[in-house]
Amino acid sequence: MNDSAFLMNAVFIGMLVFTGISITLFVVFKILNRFNNFGDSFCKMDDYAPRAIHFLRDIDDVPSNEKRFLFAEYGENPYEGRQHTIPEQLLKNAKKESIEEQFDQDMEKYT
Amino acid sequence: MAVLCSNCAGKLIFNPATQRLECATCGSSFRPEDVEDKNAELHSKYYDTRVYVCSHCGAEVITSDTEASSFCVYCGNPAIVFDRISKEYKPDGLIPFQVTKEEAIKNIKARFHRNPMVPKEIMGKCVPENIRGIYVPYWVINADYTEADYLSGEVKRGKSTVTKYYSRAGEITVKNVPIDGSKILSDDISRKLEPFYLEDSKTFDEDYLNGFYSNTSDMTYFDLKKSAAYRCHKMFADEIVKTVKAKNVKIQDSIYWVDIYDDPVYMMFPVWFFTFKYNDKPYTILVNGQSGKVAGTMPWQKNRVIALAVTTFVLVMTVIVLSILGVINNELLFASVAPYVLAGISLLGTYSFTRGIAGLRRIYKNLRLTQSEDIFKYVKKRQG
Numbered sequence: 191m192n193d194s195a196f197l198m199n200a201v202f203i204g205m206l207v208f209t210g211i212s213i214t215l216f217v218v219f220k221i222l223n224r225f226n227n228f229g230d231s232f233c234k235m236d237d238y239a240p241r242a243i244h245f246l247r248d249i250d251d252v253p254s255n256e257k258r259f260l261f262a263e264y265g266e267n268p269y270e271g272r273q274h275t276i277p278e279q280l281l282k283n284a285k286k287e288s289i290e291e292q293f294d295q296d297m298e299k300y301t
Numbered sequence: 302m303a304v305l306c307s308n309c310a311g312k313l314i315f316n317p318a319t320q321r322l323e324c325a326t327c328g329s330s331f332r333p334e335d336v337e338d339k340n341a342e343l344h345s346k347y348y349d350t351r352v353y354v355c356s357h358c359g360a361e362v363i364t365s366d367t368e369a370s371s372f373c374v375y376c377g378n379p380a381i382v383f384d385r386i387s388k389e390y391k392p393d394g395l396i397p398f399q400v401t402k403e404e405a406i407k408n409i410k411a412r413f414h415r416n417p418m419v420p421k422e423i424m425g426k427c428v429p430e431n432i433r434g435i436y437v438p439y440w441v442i443n444a445d446y447t448e449a450d451y452l453s454g455e456v457k458r459g460k461s462t463v464t465k466y467y468s469r470a471g472e473i474t475v476k477n478v479p480i481d482g483s484k485i486l487s488d489d490i491s492r493k494l495e496p497f498y499l500e501d502s503k504t505f506d507e508d509y510l511n512g513f514y515s516n517t518s519d520m521t522y523f524d525l526k527k528s529a530a531y532r533c534h535k536m537f538a539d540e541i542v543k544t545v546k547a548k549n550v551k552i553q554d555s556i557y558w559v560d561i562y563d564d565p566v567y568m569m570f571p572v573w574f575f576t577f578k579y580n581d582k583p584y585t586i587l588v589n590g591q592s593g594k595v596a597g598t599m600p601w602q603k604n605r606v607i608a609l610a611v612t613t614f615v616l617v618m619t620v621i622v623l624s625i626l627g628v629i630n631n632e633l634l635f636a637s638v639a640p641y642v643l644a645g646i647s648l649l650g651t652y653s654f655t656r657g658i659a660g661l662r663r664i665y666k667n668l669r670l671t672q673s674e675d676i677f678k679y680v681k682k683r684q685g
Contacts (some may be wrong), residue, residue: 205643205650206625207618209646212651214610214614214657215658219660226599229493229595232535233495246471248544252467261556279517
């Protein structure tokens, strides 16, 4: 057997073993997913949105510098300046958090 | 504040099966809305709770007077101490437990049935003492959401595959999205419990809490916005990926903004927590207390998984080798099909490898989330 035939056989056997290992991994994943992993079905956008997504940009095969333009256009918060009332529970938690932060800062001074 | 039976002054416990408050002493039962609160004016905004703190994971567990806490429902540690009696803001509403403890146990046990991978000793741990019902705080929000995504995908160009890039941006209005209001519970775990059906929700009445634990929302408005943006991003990204006609589509980068309307509704949703230890690690499996859906990842017996892998490998190799030997023995057939066989094997191998590795990584990630200690670390890391 010459060197090239030996190499071909080695590559072929390697491919077979790789395929065997890959299928084994796949089967183990399927079995663990079936028996041990529960509740992986999630609610989708349709469950919470009365209307479909309104697309503002929908371009295929864009050049590599597109990301810069995309983020330049949508990088600003479109809802900036909208004022909202905040529920009391959330305000109470923010107050508690700021007191705890202040306490931590004060403690740092003494340690 | 404990609600007492008007006939015998015994403590009343809410029974999910009958949706009534039942007295364990004299057997009387009442509809929660019929039980009179003698201090209604005083309790209009607040309700009384007993707060326990877990010295292991830092979680706060809240009970009504009728239940004393003996271990942390989040991490299963018994190092839980009574901290204080507290007045808490009343939530706007709640969904009462509809799945009983027995039904929750049945649903979990159904997952063990003919399951060769789950260690047998865990089945023995699925007993009423290890299962606790807890009302988890949620914020139900309506919001406007905008996202811009830069994506990549692979397309065939002749015989080769090339990577293309895509640009998407869109806006959407979402309604009644539940955002878990507890920092201790990972959003990735709570998302698995959905859906909760708001049609069954009731105006908050602390009588429904009797016999269960509860927790109050410990997040700030900033945390709520962050969680809402993350929740919407997960759903939006799933939809955006579908609009790209390519293989192996990935979101390379994205930017998103959320604006929550004025009326986030503070709710409590029912969840059963099954906490157990296996190999000295704590695990928590959750059951939706309204629908009975089970969420979490059970640990597996390593020796069984290794045996399964070895058997599968031997079987697969036997089938492949026998098929190839059959083709090689027929020289004419071998010459004509050999390139296709090689191409087929390499394609099958690559496909199985990528799917298998991605799937196993996902299961390991889910298992780490189920290990309660990691739930805590994960949440702390993500929520800063």
